[in-house]
């Protein structure tokens with residue numbers, strides 16, 4: 207039996223959502239492909255373990271495309287990340303989206319592994335795009351995971 211549950215975000219979760227995004231991404235703003243989202247106002251799913259929040263995913267549906275805008279597992283290697291992706295995939299299929307996609311950055315090797323293991327393909331490297339992103343979100347650090355300079359947006363997709 208799974209040790210966690212996944213449910214859609216509710217209004218009562220918003221304060222928590224804002225604090226998780228602030229803590230993990232420097233603010234609740236998310237930037238991808240030159241577009242800024244107020245990610246704490248987007249729809250999403252929360253994973254909970256015994257009523258305690260353990261993961262968050264937010265998304266945005268635009269026509270036939272569904273973008274995963276943020277993803278955080280707070281208790282890793284228990285299937286929470288995978289379950290959150292499945293939840294968004296379900297919504298995207300119901301909305302008749304043809305593409306589920308996301309942007310990560312070149313330093314996020316763990317995420318690159320995670321997404322590819324979950325059926326996503328690398329479809330583009332937007333070289334030096336993060337410099338433009340920083341104009342919209344100055345809190346993006348210069349150096350990321352494992353001391354790697356954060357430079358490129360990497361676009362991954364799953365065709366639905």
Ligand SMILES: CC(C)(COP(=O)(O)OP(=O)(O)OC[C@H]1O[C@@H](n2cnc3c(N)ncnc32)[C@H](O)[C@@H]1OP(=O)(O)O)[C@@H](O)C(=O)NCCC(=O)NCCS
Nearest residue numbers: 277278279281282283284285286287288309310317320323
């Ligand atoms: C990337 C991230 C979302 C993965 O979340 P997660 O909850 O650890 O994901 P899962 O547990 O579903 O999968 C991770 C691994 O644990 C394994 N796993 C799942 N359940 C398990 C269990 N019960 N016991 C042991 N391993 C398990 C999975 O098989 C997977 O391994 P694999 O990559 O070899 O297939 C998480 O590391 C994270 O939040 N990172 C920081 C934020 C981030 O980078 N977000 C993505 C931005 S694009």
